[in-house]
Structure formats: structure tokens, C-alpha cells
Amino acid sequence: MVVEEKSPEKGHAAFWICKCDCGNYTDVASxxxxQGTTQSCGxxxxxxxxxxxxxxxDEKIQEKIKHTFRQNDGREKGTKLSILKLAIGDKLKANNASGVTGVSYSKRDKRWRSYITVKHVRYNLGYFKDKESAIQAxxxxxxxxxxxxxNKYKDKC
Incomplete structure (x- = not known):
């Protein structure tokens, strides 16, 4: 890519008209x-x-990719088993205020809510007057x- 000349003003950023190796012209930000992140017109x-x-x-390559993915990824229908394991573990996210994963306090409803996400589906387990009921749910x-x-994949986790 060769810089030809400065492009007309486009807001605050400086742009340059560049000629790609293929012969096309394109505007590139300074x-x-x-940074060297633009190397062609696309x-x-x-x-x-x-x-x-x-x-x-190539069917052989597709099969190899599928086999390698299944073997190394540790997934059950799109859900990582390691994430599921964490979901029921003792490790909490940094922004967790309740002390229990999947349990939070709703200021708007003035109740505790309970939820869980499995296989990309969020299950809202309900709103509860006390924290213990939400934890039990x-x-x-x-x-x-x-x-x-x-339990189905004990050897993979």
C-alpha cells in the first residue's frame, strides 16, 4: 500500500488516500x-x-474439525462444562453482593430474586420475601x- 495524498477533512481524524497493491484506492486513517493495521483495501x-x-x-477437514472440537472443548450442547461447574461452585463473581451465585436483591420489587442460566436459557426461579427461600430455589x-x-460428563470436567 502506497500513500498518495492527504484526503479531505473527515471530522477530527486525518485520512490519507492510499493505493493498494491491487490498484484500488482507499481512505486510511493516520x-x-x-500502527500498520491497514495493509490493503480489503x-x-x-x-x-x-x-x-x-x-x-473438504469433508475430511470438516470431520477433523468436528472431532477435535468435540474432543477438546468439553461442551454439552453449546454450554461449557467448566462454566456449569463454576455455576454451582463456591467462587463468586466480583460484583456479587448477595454472597450466592444466582441470587440478588431487587430494590424495585423489594424482594430477593433467584435465577440460573443453563444451555443459554435463563430460568427465572421467582421472587422471594427472604434470602433463604431464594437460595433454596x-x-x-x-x-x-x-x-x-x-454427572453425565464426570470424566470431562
């Missing part, structure tokens, strides 16, 4: 030129995508929804 990316599409069409959901999956 910061992109300085033609290299298009070529790379086409190359990967043709490689991926969460623990029951863990037993019903998470424990069977973890």
Missing part, C-alpha cells in the same frame, strides 16, 4: 497507517476468506438442571 481479507472457504469445503434448580449434565 492512526491505522502509523482485497487481502477477501482472498483469505475465499481460501478458507475452499479448504473448509437456586440450590434446587442446580440439582435439577445442572447436576445431571455434570
Amino acid at each position: 492512526t491505522k497507517l502509523i 482485497c487481502q481479507l477477501k482472498k483469505a476468506r475465499e481460501k478458507w472457504k475452499s479448504i473448509y469445503k 437456586r440450590k434446587q434448580a442446580e440439582k435439577e438442571l445442572v447436576a445431571p449434565i455434570l
